[in-house]
Amino acid sequence: MTAPTARRRRTDRWNADTVSQLVAAGVGAVSLTWVLSARVLPIGRVAEAALFGMVTFVVLYGVCVASSDSWFAARDRVAAALFTIAGLLLFAALVAVVSFTAVRGYQAVLHINFWTETTATTGPADPLTKGGVLAALVGTLEQVGIAALVSVPLGLATAVYLNEVGGRLARTVRTVIDAMSAVPGIVAGLFVFAVAVLTLGYSRSGLAAAIALAIEMLPVVTRTGEVVLRLVPEPLREAAYALGSTQWQTVRKVVLPTARTGLVTAVLLGVARVIGETAPVLLTSGFTAELNADPAHGPQVSLPLFIFTEVRFPLDHAISRAFGAALVLLTVVIVLFTAARLLGRKKLS
Amino acid sequence: MNEPALLAPVTPRTAVRPHLVADQVSAWFGDHQVLEDITLTVHNSTVTALIGPSGCGKSTFLRILNRMHEMVPGASLAGRVLLDGEDIYERRVRPTDVRRTVGMVFQKANPFPAMSIADNVVAGLLITGRKTADKDALIERSLRRAGLWKEVENRLRTPAGTLSGGQQQRLCIARALAVDPEVLLMDEPCSALDPTSTRRVEETISEISHEVSVVIVTHNMQQAARVSQRCAFFLAEDGEPGRIVEQGQTYGVFNSPTDPRTADYVAGRFG
Ligand SMILES: Nc1ncnc2c1ncn2[C@@H]1O[C@H](COP(=O)(O)OP(=O)(O)OP(=O)(O)O)[C@@H](O)[C@H]1O
Ligand SMILES: [Mg+2]
Numbered sequence: 001m002t003a004p005t006a007r008r009r010r011t012d013r014w015n016a017d018t019v020s021q022l023v024a025a026g027v028g029a030v031s032l033t034w035v036l037s038a039r040v041l042p043i044g045r046v047a048e049a050a051l052f053g054m055v056t057f058v059v060l061y062g063v064c065v066a067s068s069d070s071w072f073a074a075r076d077r078v079a080a081a082l083f084t085i086a087g088l089l090l091f092a093a094l095v096a097v098v099s100f101t102a103v104r105g106y107q108a109v110l111h112i113n114f115w116t117e118t119t120a121t122t123g124p125a126d127p128l129t130k131g132g133v134l135a136a137l138v139g140t141l142e143q144v145g146i147a148a149l150v151s152v153p154l155g156l157a158t159a160v161y162l163n164e165v166g167g168r169l170a171r172t173v174r175t176v177i178d179a180m181s182a183v184p185g186i187v188a189g190l191f192v193f194a195v196a197v198l199t200l201g202y203s204r205s206g207l208a209a210a211i212a213l214a215i216e217m218l219p220v221v222t223r224t225g226e227v228v229l230r231l232v233p234e235p236l237r238e239a240a241y242a243l244g245s246t247q248w249q250t251v252r253k254v255v256l257p258t259a260r261t262g263l264v265t266a267v268l269l270g271v272a273r274v275i276g277e278t279a280p281v282l283l284t285s286g287f288t289a290e291l292n293a294d295p296a297h298g299p300q301v302s303l304p305l306f307i308f309t310e311v312r313f314p315l316d317h318a319i320s321r322a323f324g325a326a327l328v329l330l331t332v333v334i335v336l337f338t339a340a341r342l343l344g345r346k347k348l349s
Numbered sequence: 350m351n352e353p354a355l356l357a358p359v360t361p362r363t364a365v366r367p368h369l370v371a372d373q374v375s376a377w378f379g380d381h382q383v384l385e386d387i388t389l390t391v392h393n394s395t396v397t398a399l400i401g402p403s404g405c406g407k408s409t410f411l412r413i414l415n416r417m418h419e420m421v422p423g424a425s426l427a428g429r430v431l432l433d434g435e436d437i438y439e440r441r442v443r444p445t446d447v448r449r450t451v452g453m454v455f456q457k458a459n460p461f462p463a464m465s466i467a468d469n470v471v472a473g474l475l476i477t478g479r480k481t482a483d484k485d486a487l488i489e490r491s492l493r494r495a496g497l498w499k500e501v502e503n504r505l506r507t508p509a510g511t512l513s514g515g516q517q518q519r520l521c522i523a524r525a526l527a528v529d530p531e532v533l534l535m536d537e538p539c540s541a542l543d544p545t546s547t548r549r550v551e552e553t554i555s556e557i558s559h560e561v562s563v564v565i566v567t568h569n570m571q572q573a574a575r576v577s578q579r580c581a582f583f584l585a586e587d588g589e590p591g592r593i594v595e596q597g598q599t600y601g602v603f604n605s606p607t608d609p610r611t612a613d614y615v616a617g618r619f620g
Pocket of ligand 1: 404
């Protein structure tokens with residue numbers, strides 16, 4: 001034997017053929033797009049050119065593969081290319097949103113007063129060294145916190161009911177929950193406004209806003225929670241019953257702990273759904289620029305409402321403040337999600 | 350033929366008496382009858398093997414013995430199941446008490462993934478909220494009885510999912526033993542195990558059978574011959590519900606069956 005060590009064979013798709021096909025299709029697509037957009041077609045804008053380029057790339061790539069391989073292989077690779085492009089586009093959109101907000105808002109958040117002051121004594125035209133989002137931050141945390149306090153236990157309990165108890169009534173409940181998840185935020189806001197403010201005579205407050213948010217959050221937590229509970233394997237429940245446990249003990253000690261990470265996701269999706277909601281808050285919380293830490297009395301501002309108010313001024317500083325607040329909102333979401341993920345980690349006794 | 354299981358037991362047993370008695374049991378799933386007129390006695394401190402071709406109702410029968418059958422929507426049954434002379438389907442008997450007394454090991458190992466190895470062993474206590482004087486001792490004793498202690502004593506706090514399939518099955522046996530059942534039902538406990546693990550489980554069965562009455566479903570004739578003292582042959586003929594064709598001492602059923610169908614089955618000629 002001449003070879004001292006065995007040569008490992010490559011089994012992945014990234015062989016010379018694939019690379020050359022990709023490069024060929026890429027070069028072809030870029031040139032064609034350039035020629036056509038510069039000379040022939042009326043596509044002046046970057047977005048249109050990019051779209052055209054992508055389509056051309058996929059077509060050329062398919063032709064390249066087909067000419068050296070088979071139509072069968074071409075179909076497979078074109079599908080792979082399309083899905084990859086879809087994923088990249090989505091990722092690009094996300095990056096664009098976050099970076100756009102960051103670029104427009106970073107100047108505001110760099111000032112310490114942005115975190116420690118309110119806009120109670122600050123006008124929209126005042127420089128960024130005055131005023132901040134403290135009141136809105138407190139309002140958002142309180143309103144979302146109360147909404148979660150209401151809808152997480154209720155939602156998870158309903159999810160347990162739908163999945164573990166079931167029965168004919170469960171189907172009705174599921175339909176109602178589905179209908180609830182289709183209710184637009186503004187309708188939830190209107191409902192709370194009509195019932196609490198107009199009928200019962202309570203003033204607009206953070207609490208009213210929190211209830212509107214809870215109405216929106218409940219179906220998300222319930223339906224996601226139900227799906228997660230359904231993923232818990234039946235043999236685990238059987239094992240628990242075979243040890244002599246009751247249904248409640250089985251749910252409490254086996255089903256819920258097993259589904260723990262998934263249930264955290266359910267809660268997070270619920271929070272994510274409402275934390276940036278403007279419409280229901282707009283109708284129910286009232287507006288004040290002052291810090292009001294009491295959600296039960298008087299108007300209370302929140303981050304979405306703050307953004308909504310500031311961004312409507314045709315003034316650079318106000319708009320900067322709005323983007324700064326948006327950045328704060330993104331930060332709050334990231335912090336909450338990271339914390340929840342850490343808490344949701346499986347830890348053994 | 351020299352079957353060790355048929356020799357005199359090493360430790361003296363208490364007098365053999367009927368422990369769990371199925372009396373004219375029939376079972377249905379919806380309108381589909383799967384068992385008819387099953388009468389079978391499980392003696393205390395004895396291993397009883399249930400054999401028979403696939404789909405003849407062995408698992409269903411086993412689940413009737415600890416009231417797991419009724420967990421299936423639409424399932425129903427007729428007849429009586431007497432545990433120490435008392436009907437477990439009597440109205441005032443709680444299913445949870447029955448299941449605590451008549452434990453079960455399933456065909457596929459099903460440890461609780463969210464619990465550590467140690468917690469899995471005492472899961473019966475943790476879930477039902479009962480206390481024990483010395484948990485660590487119970488964990489060790491149960492794992493020793495299941496023949497798993499040596500392999501896991503240094504990793505009791507790790508998740509149960511990190512064990513191999515055979516170890517998980519023995520963990521499930523330890524879990525079933527930790528609640529101190531009087532009867533242990535085992536539904537093909539070795540069907541997913543390698544020969545070595547199978548041996549260990551069989552040894553475990555032999556050891557615990559001095560204190561616990563064991564009912565084991567198996568498709569492995571050698572296993573039935575090795576571990577059981579008594580044996581029942583189930584058969585469901587075309588479109589008919591399952592019935593017991595023959596039952597009695599394992600040695601007799603295997604070596605001088607009275608029914609030709611039993612002879613064919615234990616000789617591997619069908620099923
Ligand atoms: N949940 C169920 N719903 C409806 N029919 C069922 C259900 N479980 C079992 N059956 C039917 O009952 C009959 C007996 O099933 P069972 O599982 O008891 O057989 P088995 O003897 O254990 O077979 P195997 O050796 O393959 O495990 C089969 O015909 C099966 O199709
Ligand atoms: Mg079976």
